[in-house]
Amino acid sequence: MHRSARGALAVLLPLLLIASSARAQAPLPSGFVDAATVVDGLVLDMRYFSEHNFVGEKIDGYESPRCLLSAQAANALAGVQRRLAPRGLGLKVFDCYRPQRAVAHFVRWARKIDDVRRKSEFYPDLDKRVLFKQGYIAEHSGHSRGATVDLTLVRRAGGSELDMGGPFDFFSPKSWPSDRSVSVHAQQNRALLARAMRGADFGLTTRNGGTSRWRRNPFPTPISISRCVEAKASRVTVERKAAEQTSHQTSTKTFPSSTIVR
Numbered sequence: 001m002h003r004s005a006r007g008a009l010a011v012l013l014p015l016l017l018i019a020s021s022a023r024a025q026a027p028l029p030s031g032f033v034d035a036a037t038v039v040d041g042l043v044l045d046m047r048y049f050s051e052h053n054f055v056g057e058k059i060d061g062y063e064s065p066r067c068l069l070s071a072q073a074a075n076a077l078a079g080v081q082r083r084l085a086p087r088g089l090g091l092k093v094f095d096c097y098r099p100q101r102a103v104a105h106f107v108r109w110a111r112k113i114d115d116v117r118r119k120s121e122f123y124p125d126l127d128k129r130v131l132f133k134q135g136y137i138a139e140h141s142g143h144s145r146g147a148t149v150d151l152t153l154v155r156r157a158g159g160s161e162l163d164m165g166g167p168f169d170f171f172s173p174k175s176w177p178s179d180r181s182v183s184v185h186a187q188q189n190r191a192l193l194a195r196a197m198r199g200a201d202f203g204l205t206t207r208n209g210g211t212s213r214w215r216r217n218p219f220p221t222p223i224s225i226s227r228c229v230e231a232k233a234s235r236v237t238v239e240r241k242a243a244e245q246t247s248h249q250t251s252t253k254t255f256p257s258s259t260i261v262r
Contacts, residue, residue, distance in 0.1 A: 028068065032146060035067040035096060038074040039081050042067070043092035043154055047168065048102060054122035054169050055109045061099030068097040073147035076200040084196055088156050094168050095150040098143030110137040123171035136171045153193050162189045 028034065036042050044067060048059035069077070081091050109115060110131045119128070123136075131137040142148045150169075153162040165182025166174050173179055177190060 031070055032068055032097070033071045033074050035069045035074040035077060035093070035149075038071075039078045039091065041081065041085075041090050041156065042077075043090060043159055045092060045094055046096075047094045048098075054118050054171070055106065056115075056118040059102045060105040061101035066096075067093050067149065068146070069149065070146040073149070076202070077149065080196050080200045083199055084153070085156070089153050089162070090156045091151050092154045092159075092161065093149050093151045095143065096148070097146050098141050098148070100144055103139065103141045103144065106137055107139055121167070122169055126171050131171070151193075153189060162192075164189055164193075 036044060044065060046062070046065040046067065047053045049062040049065040051057050053059065077091065084090055110128070113128055116128060123131075126134075126136075152164055152168070154160060155162070163183070163186045165179075165186035166172065174181055177194070180187065182190075
């Protein structure tokens with residue numbers, strides 16, 4: 001390679017890395033925060049930024065492994081964390097704000113019936129053809145309102161997860177809060193987390209893995225955070241979806257084994 005070309009590459013590469021980092025850490029729109037800066041000691045395992053998920057690949061729309069939430073939801077979560085601290089426990093999150101591009105990725109995957117590479121781990125007893133019918137995959141997600149978080153309990157000393165009766169995103173009735181096939185110990189851990197969430201005004205539903213709904217969500221309709229790389233500046237646009245207007249609350253999956261409507 002010519003010396004001048006090598007020199008140009010040597011200059012260009014650092015600039016590209018800097019630009020990439022700037023995009024990943026771009027300023028957030030008004031009303032949104034990085035929850036890790038608000039919730040002390042929050043443990044992150046952002047599954048959809050990795051390949052360790054039911055699809056088996058990094059999901060579209062996740063530009064960095066951050067937990068983005070509305071400021072109000074993050075503050076409510078911080079309250080849960082503070083109440084758990086005296087027990088030596090804390091929160092671990094798997095997913096927070098979910099871009100619509102990610103939801104669309106899930107839908108495309110669900111329609112590819114022959115793509116079952118992660119079936120043994122995440123849906124061993126489920127025929128992929130019923131994912132839509134049974135509500136495990138949907139074209140709209142409560143996560144897109146900015147106040148939904150998938151989480152579990154961990155021990156602060158060491159960070160090990162409490163037994164909740166199954167893994168995160170396990171598509172099975174075993175993930176429902178009403179299920180009693182899991183161990184008594186797992187049921188007690190689920191109940192402990194449910195009580196902690198209620199204390200921060202998260203109300204539980206009766207299906208889909210102990211799904212909670214935060215009653216004071218500031219964004220009752222789905223939103224889209226446009227990436228700086230595409231829009232040149234961070235912004236929030238409100239997407240009013242007819243199918244979503246019947247609900248003014250946001251779902252929050254509270255167990256690692258839970259299976260919220262995607």
